[in-house]
Amino acid sequence: MEPLTLNSQTQALFSAALQAKLDAKVAKYETRRASILEVLHLIMEEKGHIALEDEKNVAQYLSIPPIDVREVMTFYTLYYDKPKAKTRFNVCRTLACHLTGGDELLKYLEEKLGIHEGQMSKDGKCSLKTVECLGACEIAPMMQINDHEYAGNLTKEKIDELLKRVKCEA
Ligand code: FES
Structure with a gap:
């Protein structure tokens, strides 16, 4: 020892x-x-x-x-090497999410947030990154919001609602 x-x-x-x-x-x-x-x-x-x-x-x-x-x-997605945004979107990029349209939804989020994957908005309100499988493949495509909330079976409409709720639109 x-x-x-x-x-x-x-x-x-x-x-x-x-x-x-x-x-x-x-x-x-x-x-x-x-x-x-x-x-x-x-x-x-x-x-x-x-x-x-x-x-x-x-x-x-x-x-x-x-x-x-x-x-x-x-x-691990729960460790941050830069100051955290208030709302953090972690989009799964692994197979099940990839095959069910995750890439397209990531692009949509980039457009709506006005930032690219790996970035944080200038006002520090939102950030966007991709992560490996979060163990919720049955609700693919999915993403994690902050450290505890999972949003699954994502569509552009669901993303719109979500962004409105967390007040994260460019
Ligand atoms: S592949 Fe996305 S949660 Fe498993």
Whole structure:
């Protein structure tokens, strides 16, 4: 088992309050690496997003290569490396959604929001990105709105209603 002792270099990576929370969380795991999801979650909670500098700090803190943190950051949709928009559209791009018209709906959303995939509106209200299968293939084509809402069997009409509800139109 890896030791959970911290070296003195790690003390300055985060604020004292955050550091205390992280240390408590990491101590519950057999290996430092195993705590990565929870560590990232705590940083998101405190800062709203995880900047590149924080990714590097997490790698140093957990004694793992920075690429390992990047892989986790890009795999899970709940981690943001930039400040989050108020409303975030995560459109599934995997097979079932792709075959049922997901690409066309993505283009439609780009037109309606006035932004491209991977962007956030200038006023910070909305952002749009594509993600891998969200495990809701039975309601393809689908997208996730913020972290918890799924909208499925999407059509242009449904998207219109949704955008009106969340007040996200260009
Ligand atoms: S393929 Fe889109 S949710 Fe599974």
